[in-house]
Amino acid sequence: MLINYQFTDPTKLWFGTYKEIPDEPDPGAVFPPRLYGSYDANIGLFVCTSWIIVMEEFTHLLQPDLVALIQKSMYNATVGDGYRVGGVDGDNRMHSSTIRGR
Secondary structure (H helix, E strand, C coil), X not given: CHHHHECCXXXXXXXXXXXXXXXXXXXXXXXXXXXXXXXXXXHHHHHHHHHHXXXXXXXXXCCHHHHHHHHHHHXXXXXXXXXXXXXXXXXXXXXXXXXXXX
């Protein structure tokens, strides 16, 4: 199940995103972690957007325990996105609060 491939350690910069393929090593396990190299922080948002659609359109078809897992995954992806620091360590994502006043 896709949710099993979400990074859930909140002490890591890649918290809330997902592995691109199930058998890839965790960031830092083989090579130093590198955004867009050993992990892609955008994947968490892509998956989260899909979860929003699933929850909006199909919640009535899902088991309550799966709904809870999806909600937790969406929370993790949202919080993890807050770890993004545009302009630092190769991260090109700028949150709207960081560009205010430009």
